[in-house]
Amino acid sequence: MSPKLDQLTSWLKERKITEVECFISDLSGISRGKIAPTNKFIDEKGMRLPESVLLQTVTGDYVEDDIYYDLLDPADIDMVCRPDENAVFLVPWAVEPTAQVIHDTYDKMGNPIELSPRNILKKVLxxxxxxxxxxxxxxxxxxxxxxxxxxxxxxxxxxxxxxxxxxxxxxxxxxxxxxxxxxxxxxxxxxxxxxxxxxxxxxxxxxxxxxxxxxxxxxxxxxxxxxxxxxxxxxxxxxxxxxxxxxxxxxxxxxxxxxxxxxxxxxxxxxxxxxxxxxxxxxxxxxxxxxxxxxxxxxxxxxxxxxxxxxxxxxxxxxxxxxxxxxxxxxxxxxxxxxxxxxxxxxxxxxxxxxxxxxxxxxxxxxxxxxxxxxxxxxxxxxxxxxxxxxxxxxxxxxxxxxxxxxxxxxxxEDYLGSKFISGYVAVKRAEHENFKRVISSWEREFLLFAV
Missing domain, CATH: 3.30.590.10 (Glutamine synthetase/guanido kinase, catalytic domain)
Structure with missing residues (x-):
C-alpha cells in the first residue's frame, strides 16, 4: 500500500468510519458509485464501475448505440476507480460514522479516462x-x-x-x-x-x-x-x-x-x-x-x-x-x-x-x-x-x-480537450434534449389546448 493510502487508512480508522461512499462525477455532475464497508474499501483500495456511467444522461438513459459503441468498448467493460486521498470528507448527517471519497478513473492500462470530468479539469491544470x-x-x-x-x-x-x-x-x-x-x-x-x-x-x-x-x-x-x-x-x-x-x-x-x-x-x-x-x-x-x-x-x-x-x-x-x-x-x-x-x-x-x-x-x-x-x-x-x-x-x-x-x-x-470528450458530452446533452422535446409542457396545454 502506498504511503498516501496508508494515510487514508489511518484517517478512516481514527474516526471509526464504518462505511465509505465511493463515487465519481458523471458528465451532468451526478455522483455515481458504491457504498462499501470500511474494511472492504481498505482491502480493495478502490472500486470498479462500468465505463458506461460516463455516457448516462440525467434521466438515466444512454446515448444512441452508434455513438455509444464508437466511444466505449462494446463489451461494456469496467474502469478502475482509485480513491484520491485529498478528496475525503465526512458524512455528518449519517447515523453511522461514514466517509465519502471522490475517486479518479483509469482504464486497465492505467491511463486516465478521457470522458471523466475530474480528469478534464486535471488536464487543463x-x-x-x-x-x-x-x-x-x-x-x-x-x-x-x-x-x-x-x-x-x-x-x-x-x-x-x-x-x-x-x-x-x-x-x-x-x-x-x-x-x-x-x-x-x-x-x-x-x-x-x-x-x-x-x-x-x-x-x-x-x-x-x-x-x-x-x-x-x-x-x-x-x-x-x-x-x-x-x-x-x-x-x-x-x-x-x-x-x-x-x-x-x-x-x-x-x-x-x-x-x-x-x-x-x-x-x-x-x-x-x-x-x-x-x-x-x-x-x-x-x-x-x-x-x-x-x-x-x-x-x-x-x-x-x-x-x-x-x-x-x-x-x-x-x-x-x-x-x-x-x-x-x-x-x-x-x-x-x-x-x-x-x-x-x-x-x-x-x-x-x-x-x-x-x-x-x-x-x-x-x-x-x-x-x-x-x-x-x-x-x-x-x-x-x-x-x-x-x-x-x-x-x-x-x-x-x-x-x-x-x-x-x-x-x-477538440485539440485541448480531446475528440472523445467533446463527442461524448455533446451526445449526452443531445440525448437529454431529445427526451425533453417529447414532454408536453403546461404552457402548451394552457394556451394551445382549446385555442388552436
Missing part, C-alpha cells in the same frame, strides 16, 4: 503547470429554497420560514430574510465545518428564498470537489428541515436564475505573484489576453457552462443574467466582471456558468478559455462602461441546439 502557473478560483453558488413537492407539473413555491409565512417580494441582501432559515443554515455551516469546506459568506440573493454561498479562493481541483460535496450537503440539510434546495439554473417563473460565478486569477509558481498585474499595479498583458480568450471561446463551449435546456432560460431578456461576453471593471451587467481589487488580488469573474453546471467541467472550461487567450495572445474588446445587457456584440448562442453544434465544430477545443 496541467497546461497551466507546464507554464509555471497556478490558477486560483473562488466560486459563488446560488440556489433556491422551495416548498417540497412531489408533483413536477406544479410550479415551485417559496418555503415557510421561522415566521410561519412564505417570503414575498425581492429581498436582496436582507439579513432578516436569510435569518428566516437560521436553523437550516446552522446545520449547513456545522456540517460544512465538519467536512472542512472553505465556505465564506452567506447572502440572500435577489429571488424569493434565493441564497448564495461564497467559497474562499483556493486551488481549482479542491474547490471543484468541495462544490460537489456542498451541493449534496445543502440538499440533505434542506430535507432535514422539510424544505427543498435546488441548483436548477431557472427553477421559478418570474424569478432570477441561479449562477455559479467563478472568480479566477493566476499566480506564478516561482514568485507567488499574481501574473494579472504589472509591478506598477496596472493590468498586465497576460490579464488582457486571458479576458480575450474568455471572450472568444466561451461562446464556443457554452454547453459546458449551460448544460441543460433549462440553463438557457437564464439568458432570456430581463432576467438579471449576462447575455454576452463583454467585460468591464466593477460592472455586473456584463458576462466578464473585473472586481475592484488590489493588484495582488486582480481577477476576472466569469458570471456565465449556471448553478446546474458540473463544477469540474465549468471550472476547466473557464480556465481553458483564459489559457488559450494567454498563449495565443488574444486581445479583448474595449471594456464596457455603463449598462451592458443590451450590447448586441459578443452575444451567446440562444438555444442549446445551436450551442452544441457550435461546440462540436470548434477544432481548437
Amino acid at each position: 496541467k497546461l497551466y503547470a507546464d507554464k509555471g502557473w497556478q490558477p486560483i478560483v473562488a466560486p459563488e453558488m446560488e440556489f433556491y429554497l422551495t416548498k417540497r413537492s412531489d408533483d413536477p407539473d406544479y410550479p415551485l413555491q417559496a418555503p415557510i420560514g421561522r415566521s410561519g409565512r412564505p417570503e414575498t417580494g425581492r429581498q436582496s441582501f436582507s439579513i432578516d430574510a436569510a435569518n428566516e432559515f437560521d436553523p437550516l443554515f446552522e446545520d449547513v455551516y456545522d456540517w460544512c465545518e465538519a467536512q472542512e469546506l472553505d465556505l465564506d459568506t452567506l447572502i440572500h440573493e435577489d429571488g424569493t428564498a434565493q441564497m448564495e454561498i461564497n467559497f474562499r479562493h483556493g486551488e481549482a481541483l479542491h474547490l471543484a470537489d468541495q462544490i460537489i460535496i456542498f451541493k449534496r450537503t445543502m440538499r440533505e440539510a434542506a430535507l432535514k428541515h422539510n424544505v427543498a434546495a435546488t441548483f436548477m439554473a431557472k427553477p421559478m417563473t418570474g424569478e432570477p436564475g441561479s449562477a455559479m460565478h467563478l472568480h479566477q486569477s493566476v499566480i506564478d509558481k516561482k514568485t507567488g505573484k499574481n501574473i494579472f498585474s504589472n509591478d506598477d499595479g496596472s493590468m498586465s498583458e497576460l490579464f488582457l489576453h486571458h479576458i480575450g480568450g474568455l471572450q472568444k471561446f466561451i461562446p464556443e463551449l457554452l454547453p459546458l457552462f449551460a448544460p441543460n435546456v433549462n440553463s438557457f432560460r437564464r439568458f432570456l431578456p430581463d432576467t438579471s443574467a449576462p447575455v454576452n461576453v463583454e467585460w468591464g471593471e466593477e460592472n455586473r451587467t456584463v458576462g466578464l466582471r473585473v472586481p475592484d481589487a488590489s493588484p495582488e488580488n486582480r481577477r476576472v469573474e466569469n458570471r456565465l456558468p449556471g448553478a446546474d453546471a458540473n463544477p469540474y467541467i465549468a471550472i476547466a472550461a473557464s480556465l481553458l478559455c483564459g489559457y488559450i487567450g494567454m498563449v495565443e495572445q488574444l486581445s479583448p474588446s474595449p471594456q464596457v462602461k455603463g449598462r451592458g445587457y443590451e450590447r448586441r456584440n459578443l452575444r451567446l448562442p440562444l438555444t442549446i441546439e445551436d450551442a452544441l453544434e457550435r461546440m462540436e465544430n470548434c477544432k481548437t477545443l
Whole structure:
C-alpha cells in the first residue's frame, strides 16, 4: 500500500468510519458509485464501475448505440476507480460514522479516462503547470429554497420560514430574510465545518428564498470537489428541515436564475505573484489576453457552462443574467466582471456558468478559455462602461441546439480537450434534449389546448 493510502487508512480508522461512499462525477455532475464497508474499501483500495456511467444522461438513459459503441468498448467493460486521498470528507448527517471519497478513473492500462470530468479539469491544470502557473478560483453558488413537492407539473413555491409565512417580494441582501432559515443554515455551516469546506459568506440573493454561498479562493481541483460535496450537503440539510434546495439554473417563473460565478486569477509558481498585474499595479498583458480568450471561446463551449435546456432560460431578456461576453471593471451587467481589487488580488469573474453546471467541467472550461487567450495572445474588446445587457456584440448562442453544434465544430477545443470528450458530452446533452422535446409542457396545454 502506498504511503498516501496508508494515510487514508489511518484517517478512516481514527474516526471509526464504518462505511465509505465511493463515487465519481458523471458528465451532468451526478455522483455515481458504491457504498462499501470500511474494511472492504481498505482491502480493495478502490472500486470498479462500468465505463458506461460516463455516457448516462440525467434521466438515466444512454446515448444512441452508434455513438455509444464508437466511444466505449462494446463489451461494456469496467474502469478502475482509485480513491484520491485529498478528496475525503465526512458524512455528518449519517447515523453511522461514514466517509465519502471522490475517486479518479483509469482504464486497465492505467491511463486516465478521457470522458471523466475530474480528469478534464486535471488536464487543463496541467497546461497551466507546464507554464509555471497556478490558477486560483473562488466560486459563488446560488440556489433556491422551495416548498417540497412531489408533483413536477406544479410550479415551485417559496418555503415557510421561522415566521410561519412564505417570503414575498425581492429581498436582496436582507439579513432578516436569510435569518428566516437560521436553523437550516446552522446545520449547513456545522456540517460544512465538519467536512472542512472553505465556505465564506452567506447572502440572500435577489429571488424569493434565493441564497448564495461564497467559497474562499483556493486551488481549482479542491474547490471543484468541495462544490460537489456542498451541493449534496445543502440538499440533505434542506430535507432535514422539510424544505427543498435546488441548483436548477431557472427553477421559478418570474424569478432570477441561479449562477455559479467563478472568480479566477493566476499566480506564478516561482514568485507567488499574481501574473494579472504589472509591478506598477496596472493590468498586465497576460490579464488582457486571458479576458480575450474568455471572450472568444466561451461562446464556443457554452454547453459546458449551460448544460441543460433549462440553463438557457437564464439568458432570456430581463432576467438579471449576462447575455454576452463583454467585460468591464466593477460592472455586473456584463458576462466578464473585473472586481475592484488590489493588484495582488486582480481577477476576472466569469458570471456565465449556471448553478446546474458540473463544477469540474465549468471550472476547466473557464480556465481553458483564459489559457488559450494567454498563449495565443488574444486581445479583448474595449471594456464596457455603463449598462451592458443590451450590447448586441459578443452575444451567446440562444438555444442549446445551436450551442452544441457550435461546440462540436470548434477544432481548437477538440485539440485541448480531446475528440472523445467533446463527442461524448455533446451526445449526452443531445440525448437529454431529445427526451425533453417529447414532454408536453403546461404552457402548451394552457394556451394551445382549446385555442388552436
